[in-house]
Amino acid sequence: MRITAALLLTMMATTSAWGQSPRWANDRGEDASAEQLLTLGEDVIDTIGPATGPPLQGPALAARTEALASEIRCPVCQGQSVQASTAEAARNMKAQIEALVAAGYSDEEVLRYFEASYGEFIRMMPRAEGFNLLVWIIPALALLLGALATWRTIRRLGVEQPGQGSQSTPKGQLKAASLSTEEKELGPWIEQIRTELESGHG
Amino acid sequence: MNSALGQGLILLSLATATVGCILGFAAGRSGSAAGLRWTRWLAGTYATSLILANLVMEYALLTHDFTVKYVDMVGSTSSPTYITIVSLWSSLEGSILFWGMILAIYIWGFLATTRQGHERMTPYTLATVLAVGTFFSFLIAGPADPFSAVQPRPDSMHTGPNPLLQNHWLMIIHPPALYLGYVGMTIPFGMGVSALLRGELGASWMALTRSWMLVPFGFLTAGVVLGGWWAYEVLGWGGYWAWDPVENASFLPWLTAAAFLHAAMLEERRGLLKAWTVVLLLVTFALTILGTFMTRSGVFNSVHSFTQSAIGPTFLVFLAVILVISVLLVGLRMHLLSDEGSLGSPLSRDAAFIVNNLLFAGFTFVVLVGTVFPLLAEAVRDIKLSVGAPFFNQLSVPIGLTIVFLMGVGPALPWGRTSGKEAASLLWVPLTTSLILGALALALGMRQLWPVVTLIVSLFAALVALRDMVTPVSALMRRRGLPPLAAASLAFRRGRRRYGGQIVHIGVALVVVSIAVSSSYQVIEEGMVPKGQSLTIADYELRFEESRSFREPHRDVLEAQFTVLQNGREVGSLGPRLNRYSGQMNPIGTPAVLSTARQDLYLSLMSVAKDGQAAGLRAFINPMVSWLWVGATVMVLGVLIAAWPRRRQKPATKAAA
Amino acid sequence: MNVAQTPKPAISWPALLVGLGLTLPLLGILLSGLFHDPHDLGNPLEDETAPRFTLPRLDGQGTLSLEQLRGKPTIINFWATWCQSCPLEHPVLEQAAREFGDQVQFVGIAYEDKSERLSAWLQRANRGRPSAYPTLIDVGGKVAVAYGVYGVPETYFVDAQGTVKHKKTGPFLPSADPTADGRLELRRILGEML
Incomplete structure (x- = not known):
């Protein structure tokens, strides 16, 4: 069925049976008035209850709207936030966020409102609870274990193994074969400069 | 005609890859010189037939031969010629064919650099590369066949390649750069497998592997940044990086390749971390296949999942085979690659390199977990969720900045043992200078924490890199009385690799500062x-x-x-x-x-x-x-300088010491 | 070389365990991904109370609210004139609305669209006949957000008590193949609701 639909779409698009004039997206809906933009739907109060905070406006409103819009995913885009996207749906959602924040809803309430209809998918970052915590715990655990292994490696390798001490120079031992021409020629001078630097400050 | 010719060439490539692979493993075991000669010949024929197949496809595209399936899919008589040429990699089937051509070019290059020496290591390497080649030729011959003969669709259906490809010239060079990066990792993978199978990792083999890693690393760097640039120039949201699954997929092998390039130095200088170095080669290649799977399977919700095709499961099987074989190889053979040297004090360049590898690996893991977590959540909780930019920024900023800080500490310290006093004297000047400049930025009105920290850390790393480049010049001037230009040119020629590396570091510092400032002060x-x-x-x-x-x-x-x-x-x-x-x-x-x-x-x-x-x-x-973009160009330039083949000074007789 | 002095075991178990411990779960996760459609985002509103709304009618006859429709199952179709498959779906919905009109209530909600464009389009699509069901204008897309619309068309099935029972993403398309025929699918869902 999927394939039939896709084929149909392709056919229609190419023969442009329905395309009267090129229609430019992002300018599709009716322009909303300022009042329309700030009105909340009846469903809001059913979903997240009455607003508990004080109404907000001005720069504080803009700042919080932008921060929240970065946390909410644009449903018609691919992986962009409502803040980043220029799609009409995203701009509508941003206006909705602004209306909610202006009415005094908290960040968490706004997120819950969108989550009620779109699901957890709408959050740009998983809610930090329950199973989701794994997305932080797994990397943290891996980094911790890695750090432990690294520390042990440094400790283990730091102890010179018997039979090698004799070849060691005070600067540690380099594999002779790997010394580049530059190091053979310049090495002593660079060492000297380092010594000079050291004596200069010491 | 084109159809039959193309299919014939693909079958030839499939046959030569299969036989060459088997023969290569046999030659690796027996050490037979004739076996190696035949393997090399088969690899060469494989490469030639794939390149010819690509030329046939280009010819079919340019002559609008719509009886060829792929031309019928992406061809259009109304597209400009350059679009027709690049539509070779605009869609799944063509891009896999193009993949084959890039592998072919790398194989030619590898055959050229191993004409003499390395007789013990090349058979296994070629065998492994040809095993990968067999898989891709199989894809081209069967599941993703671009050449099959079709009844052309009506001409009104020939609308040309994906519009995203046609929208901006960057999209024309971004995929090839990325492909050159991805596919190029096959050669170092083969070299790593060979080292494990032989149970040896000599200095000259390591040097060759490093060079073969530097080339794709440079392309991958360019490819990743071009992708960001394309997003910036086309998507219109004012940013260049969205932590999209496919962007992440290209970043993952970049991280492990960078880790390898540093680990390889530690191996070369001090004989340490041999097994780990080889593991990084295997992981890098596996991540490129994972990336291809992510782009092509349609499993991930991504801007770049252009095609949803039945090829996903095939790729997953291939990935599984690679991963399992790699793990078994490492588990069974790594004891043969034991460390030879010892490490300096915890305050040494050696130790800094080890910590840097931990951070690169940790970074890779964080990005990988974040990218696949939605799949895990769906499997366990049966819900869809998003792991987007806020998550990745939260974790990558501290890890990234620590890496940049170490990028300053490592090169500032000498190899081997360092006393605390010596270390302090080496770090003192760049550290205080960068702190003073950071304070200056603060005074000039930079008020956000992270950008200021980024600025300080990057300046520190850049200053160390600059000092590392200037010190040998001034030493030569003083000791030999050379004029500045002559001294600089001599120092540069003597330490080209080191200069390349430090130039990359300066590029990284530029990139990091630019990311921090552009995202914080938009x-x-x-x-x-x-x-x-x-x-x-x-x-x-x-x-x-x-x-x-x-x-x-x-x-x-x-x-x-x-x-x-x-x-x-x-x-x-x-x-x-x-x-x-x-x-x-x-x-x-x-x-x-x-x-x-x-x-x-x-x-x-x-x-x-x-x-x-x-x-x-x-x-x-x-x-x-x-x-x-400037910083990224500097990085690629640095990689190029480090990777540029050295004029042969001595015959490569002591292969695999 | 010190290998001779301290012979190590031939198999490195830690490496094997860590390696398999990392790769097998990864492969398992990727495999599970093959069985999920990334574009199927489910319906969080299922078995929840349908969000209330009051919207102006396209035909200018005042407003319509969901509460007015209580007592009858309601089918809410989000659509637009710029959507490419909506024209194909429209006759299917019209037909069903005429057939089941006394038992269920169909409602169209225009998504990101303009009144004059919608009226002209409906005029043409219905060949001058009045529509079998009303279309409402959702300025600013607030109701679409309340229902969690990802794209058009999407159709929500609300039972007589006002509970969302089902959501259809994509169009109901006519087809000669009974397993793919949207007309039959719509009939089946309506049958379950009644």
Whole structure:
């Protein structure tokens, strides 16, 4: 069925049976008035209850709207936030966020409102609870274990193994074969400069 | 005709790859010289047949031979010629064919660099590379066959390649660069497998592996950044990196390749971490296949999942085979690659390199977990969720900055043992200088924490890199009394690899600062601008002059002209666009950018009111973005300098010591 | 070389365990991904109370609210004139609305669209006949957000008590193939609701 639909779409698009004039997206809906933009739907109060905070406006409103819009995913885009996207749906959602924040809803309430209809998918970052915590715990655990292994490696390798001490120079031992021409020629001078630097400050 | 010829060449490549693979493993076991000769010959034939197959496809595309399936899919008589040429990699089937050609070029290169010496290591390497080649030839011959003969569709259906490919010239070079990076990892993978199978990892083999890693690493760097640049120039949201699954997929092997390049130095200098170094080779290759799977399987919700095809399961099987074989190889053979040397004190370049590898590996793991976590959540909780930019930024900023800090500490310290006093004297100057400059930035009005920290850390790393480049020059001048230019040229020729590395570090510092500043200090304004009036952003005024729409061969364009005034003075005009391609429901924008060294003025057209009397505009000021591209260019340049083949000084007789 | 002095075991178990411990779960996760459609985003509103709304009618006859429709199962179809498959779906919905009109209530909600365009389009699509069901205008897309619309068309099935029972993403398309025929699918869902 999927394939039939896709084929149909392709056919229609190419023969442009329905395309009267090129229609430019992002300018599709009716322009909303300022009042329309700030009105909340009846469903809001059913979903997240009455607003508990004080109404907000001005720069504080803009700042919080932008921060929240970065946390909410644009449903018609691919992986962009409502803040980043220029799609009409995203701009509508941003206006909705602004209306909610202006009415005094908290960040968490706004997120819950969108989550009620779109699901957890709408959050740009998983809610930090329950199973989701794994997305932080797994990397943290891996980094911790890695750090432990690294520390042990440094400790283990730091102890010179018997039979090698004799070849060691005070600067540690380099594999002779790997010394580049530059190091053979310049090495002593660079060492000297380092010594000079050291004596200069010491 | 083209169909049959192409299919014949693909079958030839499949046959030579299969036989060459088997023969290569046999020759590796027996050490037979004749076996190696035959393997090399088969590898060469494999490469040639794939290159010819690509030429046949190009010919079919250019002559619009719609009886060839792929041409019927992506061809269009109305596309400009350059679009027709690049449509080779515009769709799944063609891109896998193109993949084959790049592998072929790398194989030719590898055959050339191993003409003499390395007789014990090359058979296994070629066998492994040809095993991978067998898989891809199988894909081209069967599941993703671009050559099969078809009844052409009506000409009205030939709408050309994916519009995203046609929208911007960057999309023409971004995929090949990325492919050159991805596919090139096959050769070091083969070399790593060979080292495990032989149970030896000599100095000259390591040096060769390093070179073969540097080349794809350079391309991968370019590919990743070009992808970001493309997103910036096309997607119109004012940013260049969204932590999209496929962007992540290209970043993952970059991280492990960078880890390898550092680990390889530690191995080369001190004989340490041999097994780990080889593991990084295997992981890097596996991550490129994972990336291909992510792009092509349609499993991930991504901008880049252009094609959803049945090829996903095939790739997953291939990935599984690679991973399991790699783990078994490492588990069974790594004891043969034991450490030979010892490490200096915890305050040494050696130790800094080990910690840097931990951080690279940790970074890789964080990005990988974040990218696949939605799949895990769906499998366990049966819900969809998003792991987006806020998550990745949260974790990558501290890890990234620690890496940059170590990028300063490591090169500042000598190899081997260092006393605390010596270390302090080496770090003192760059550290205090960068702190003073950071304080200066604070005084000049940089108020956010992370950008200031980034600036300090990057300056520190850049200063160390600069000092590391200047010190040998001044030493030569003083000791030999050479004039500055002669000393610099001598020092550069003697330490080209080190200079390359330090140039890369300076590029990284530029990139990191530019990312921090551009993302923290972005300014956005948007609104409907009536004709003749202006939108003001920072010290710019953007006056909407007029809009016009016109047809180009492959798209309809709607453009809005804006005159840009800075402090009341006219500095230019910008025309952000919306483009509509046939077969595409939503228009794709082309933002217009006015770049200066200090900042980009970036305009995204969102709409034009029906009568053309007003334009919906989103304007951004993106500070320092140009420096991101400059920094990336410096990085690629540095890689190029480090990878440039050395003139042969001594015959490579002591292969695999 | 010190290998001779301290012979190590031939198999490195830690490496094997860590390696398999990392790769097998990864492969398992990727495999599970093959069985999920990334574009199937489910319906969080299922078995929840349908969000209330009051919207102006396209035909200018005042407003319509969901509460007015209580007592009858309601089918809410989000659509637009710029959507490419909506024209194909429209006759299917019209037909069903005429057939089941006394038992269920169909409602269209225009998504990101303009009144004059919608009226002209409906005029043409219905060949001058009045529509079998009303279309409402959702300025600013607030109701679409309340229902969690990702794209058009999407159709929500609300039972007589006002509970969302089902959501259809994509169009109901006519087809000669009974397993793919949207007309039959719509009939089946309506049958379950009644």
